[in-house]
Amino acid sequence: KYSNTGMMTSFFGTAPGGLSAMPGIAEEAGANTAVVSIIQTMRVFLVILMIPLIASLSASASGNSANHVPIPVLTEPEFKIGMLLWTFALIGFAYAGYRLIKYLRFPAPWLIGSMVGVAIAQSLGSFFIGSDIISWWPHEVIILSQIMIAASIGSRFQKSMFIGLKRTIMVSFFSTVGLIFSMVICAILVAKITKISLITSILAFAPGGIAEMTTTSVVLHGDSTFVVAVQVLRILIICVILPQFFRLLNYLEQKKHFLSKTSV
Template identity: 75%
Template sequence: MKRNNTFFRSVWFIAISGLGGFFLSLTGLSIGWMIGTFLAAALLSFLKPSLLRHDASKKGVPKYWLFIGQCILGIELGQKINLSFLHIFKEYWMTIILMLLLSIFFSLLSGFLLWKYSKTDMLTSFFGTAPGGLSAMPGIAEEVGANTAVVSIIQTMRVFLVILTIPIFVSLWASNPVNHVTLPAQTVSPFEFEKLLWTLVLIGIAYGGYLLGKYLKFPAPWLIGSMVAVAVVQSFGSLFMGHDMVSWWPHVVITLSQIFIAASIGSRFHKSMFIGLKQTLIVAFLSTIGLIFSMIMCAIFVSKVTGIALITAVLAFAPGGIAEMTTTSVVLNADSTFVIAVQVLRIIIVCVILPPFFRLLNYWEHKKHLSSHASA
């Protein structure tokens, strides 16, 4: 009976939070469902904790909602590793790897500055500035003990700053800037039985990836394990068949993923998370501006050396979201295939490599702190 009570309270909480996402999505913002739901859930966790469990102010909705959202997101990202992606990577692999390493380096530098010049702990600083996106980073950060609220706020700040600055920059740079742009409609493959079968295969593969990720002690195995497993099967399956393997994957599924993840993160907010955030937000804002500027400079250099159009290079390496940068590339007639290839590969690298690296750094710092106390 108590379990059913918790389930229905969670459903109500997620549904009400999702209304915030719906209203923000009306603005046309691609990640509006995510940010709107996140803000509404955070507000509800402050004002109406009775919608959650009795100890809701700390634990929030049950974790399985977050896991479902992460698994959906993992399948979505894994499916993008197709023949087009492999062709682009084969042609520009050295440029892509160099730029991804530079973007990760600058994000680490941004996190280091945030850690040194604010009261934010090391893990929270690095997860907050990692270019993995609002959908992925807070969920992983929570599992390793970082301050989810700060990570979410910094990630949201970066998304907004990138959306506000990068499209304006590339529009001004374009020789024929686009005026009164209408965003392209979301295309969804029509329903076919074969595509539904492939969807079921990918769901099974994603679950197998989760089990393997859990066995190998991956952070956020529902996201990382499913993403890597689906990417491997999708790419090899497409190579074997000679064409892209397409699943039936309506856009509403991705919307549900954003709602589940955002509501789960927002439901765990409590007031103590926000104590002393003023300095943190100032440093995070300045370091994010520096990160965006650095990536624009790098994109200009790559464009000059390789001949890739500047608009394409800037959108590909900008530390924003996949949906936002890809949509902008379509609107401005950039190479959207290249943009999505680079953005997806960076998220995969960030999600797979950086969390263990951050934990190792935190372990070294903790060990150094204990040694200094012992010697004193």
């Protein structure tokens, strides 16, 4: 309403999903990936800047010290051939998920389908075996995949995408700050109702990065397992449900605009 961005661009820009996931899904929906990327980056930056500070203040107010707490060093498990075989199996499940999501005509089938297929396979496999199944994903592979995603998104930037962006950035900044404070209020209510710690509640529902929020929960003595679970669930639900909801809203908006023009 207050900028020159399209409806779909605004939807995907303000959705509290993953920084790498939202631009990819937005591109398939015909949204402006440059604007979506900028707004998403602003959201993640503000969340990482504000949420740890708010959580630290709440820890201090409750008497929990957040100083001099060592962060455990995460080491990669020793390589075994079974881990490599499970990795190849997950790739197969990822492809099966892609085929299923494409058949159901969901947006971004490669991203959403692969994520859903692997998540289901990993969960069911761990459930039947009775312990976590570890796959082989070297850290270098994860870094390379992030570089490829970022390069793919950045290569599609064009000068025309940034027209009228000043007003969009201003509106996005204030709306993101409002989103953060409304999330904090909801986290306080959840903490009071469920009796979980306020730090855990804030970090679990914060619309930021999974790694950043989990690390902060470790430092502030929060329940890092709960934080990871809620953060992953948030990303999964947003990537699966919101794109379809956005398409429906965009269709209704275009239909309303078309009927108004024909009536004139």
